[in-house]
Amino acid sequence: MAVPTDAELVQAQADLWKHSLCYLTPMALRCAVQLGIPTALHRLGGTASLPDLMAALSLPQSKTAYLGRLLRLLVTTGVLGGAAGSSSSSSTAAVYRLVPLSYLLVEGVRIDGEASQRAVVLAATSRHYLEAALGLADWFRKDVQLPGAEVPAPFEDVHGARLFEESMADLDPESDKVFHEALAAHDHMGIGLILREGRALFEGLRSLTDCCGGDGTTARAVVKAYPHLKIHPRRGDDGSVNYVAGDLFHSIPPAQAVMLKLVLHFWSDEDCIKILAQCKKAIPSRNEGGKVIIIDIVVDPSEPMLETQLLMDVGMMVCARGRQRDENDWSTIFTKAGFSDYKIVKKLGARGIIEVYP
Numbered sequence: 001m002a003v004p005t006d007a008e009l010v011q012a013q014a015d016l017w018k019h020s021l022c023y024l025t026p027m028a029l030r031c032a033v034q035l036g037i038p039t040a041l042h043r044l045g046g047t048a049s050l051p052d053l054m055a056a057l058s059l060p061q062s063k064t065a066y067l068g069r070l071l072r073l074l075v076t077t078g079v080l081g082g083a084a085g086s087s088s089s090s091s092t093a094a095v096y097r098l099v100p101l102s103y104l105l106v107e108g109v110r111i112d113g114e115a116s117q118r119a120v121v122l123a124a125t126s127r128h129y130l131e132a133a134l135g136l137a138d139w140f141r142k143d144v145q146l147p148g149a150e151v152p153a154p155f156e157d158v159h160g161a162r163l164f165e166e167s168m169a170d171l172d173p174e175s176d177k178v179f180h181e182a183l184a185a186h187d188h189m190g191i192g193l194i195l196r197e198g199r200a201l202f203e204g205l206r207s208l209t210d211c212c213g214g215d216g217t218t219a220r221a222v223v224k225a226y227p228h229l230k231i232h233p234r235r236g237d238d239g240s241v242n243y244v245a246g247d248l249f250h251s252i253p254p255a256q257a258v259m260l261k262l263v264l265h266f267w268s269d270e271d272c273i274k275i276l277a278q279c280k281k282a283i284p285s286r287n288e289g290g291k292v293i294i295i296d297i298v299v300d301p302s303e304p305m306l307e308t309q310l311l312m313d314v315g316m317m318v319c320a321r322g323r324q325r326d327e328n329d330w331s332t333i334f335t336k337a338g339f340s341d342y343k344i345v346k347k348l349g350a351r352g353i354i355e356v357y358p
C-alpha cells in the first residue's frame with residue numbers, strides 16, 4: 001500500500017487510539033451500573049444535573065469533576081442522553097437523562113414484563129470474561145490434537161472451568177450467580193415482542209415443545225398469550241407451567257412444533273445437527289404442519305446491527321463453544337439434519353425467527 005498521506009496518518013492515529021481504548025466504554029458502563037446511575041436518574045424523574053446526581057449517589061464532593069467526565073463519555077457513547085452543557089465535564093447546568101439503553105439498567109423496573117439487564121453488563125464486563133479475552137492469542141496458537149474433538153474456549157483454558165457448569169460454581173460461586181442472572185435476563189428480554197410480532201408462528205398451532213426452555217419463563221408467556229396451545233413443558237391444573245428438563249440430544253417430547261429459542265448459538269455445528277435431527281423426530285410432516293421454530297441471531301452483513309452480531313459471535317468464541325451464524329451457515333446445518341426447507345419469517349433487532357420444515 002502507498003505511504004499514507006498526512007491527513008490519513010492523523011485519522012489513523014486517532015482511530016488507533018479509539019480502537020485501543022474503546023474497552024473503556026464498557027468499563028464506564030459497568031461503573032455506571034455499579035454506582036446505580038440509571039436507577040438514580042429514574043428516581044429523580046428521568047433527568048438530573050451533576051450536583052443532583054452526586055447527592056443521589058452519595059459520592060464525595062471531591063469526585064464531582066470526575067463524575068462529570070464519566071457522564072460526558074456515557075452521553076457521547078449513547079448510554080445516557082444529555083442536554084444543555086452535557087459535553088462539558090463540570091457544567092452544573094448540564095442535564096443528563098435516561099435513554100432506552102440506560103432504562104434497561106434501572107433496578108426494580110420490569111420492562112415488557114422482564115427484569116433489568118444490569119446482570120448482562122456485570123457478566124460481560126467481569127474479570128472472568130476479560131481475562132478470557134486476554135488469552136485469545138495464546139489460545140489461537142494452541143493446536144487441538146484429537147480429530148473431531150471439541151475445541152475448549154479461551155474461557156476454559158484460562159479459568160479451568162466452563163460457563164454455566166458446576167466447574168464455574170466451584171471456582172467462584174458469586175460470579176457464577178451473576179452469570180446465571182445475566183443468562184436469564186438475556187434470554188427473557190423480548191419474549192413479549194416475539195409473541196406480539198410472531199402471532200403467525202403460534203396461532204395455527206395445536207401443540208409446542210419449548211426445547212431447552214430454561215426456567216420456563218418463555219413457556220409461561222406462550223401459554224398466557226395462546227391458551228389453546230398444548231405445550232411441553234406441561235401446564236399444571238392450576239395453569240402453572242412446569243419446566244421439565246430432558247436431554248435434547250436424546251429425546252424431545254413430540255409436538256406439532258418444537259421451539260429452540262437462544263439455544264443453538266451455544267452449540268457447535270455438529271451438535272446443532274444432532275439436536276435438529278432429534279427435533280425432526282419429534283414433529284409430524286410439513287403437510288401436517290410440522291416445523292421447528294428457531295429464534296437466534298442471523299448474522300447479516302447488510303444489517304445496521306452487524307457489528308453487534310459479530311461482537312456476540314466473538315464473545316461466544318471467547319467464552320463458550322458455540323457461534324453466531326449467517327443464513328448460509330443455518331441453511332447448511334438444516335440440510336445436514338435432514339430438513340427440506342426453511343424461511344426467515346422475521347427479523348427482530350439483531351435476532352431472527354426461522355421456521356424450518358421437515
Ligand SMILES: C[S@@+](CC[C@H](N)C(=O)[O-])C[C@H]1O[C@@H](n2cnc3c(N)ncnc32)[C@H](O)[C@@H]1O
Binds near residue numbers: 212266
Ligand atoms: C440459553 S438457556 C435457555 C434459553 C431459553 N430457551 C429461553 O429462551 O429462555 C439454555 C438452557 O438449556 C438447558 N440445557 C443445556 N444442556 C441441555 C441438554 N443437554 N438437554 C436439555 N437442556 C439443556 C440449560 O439448562 C438451560 O436452561
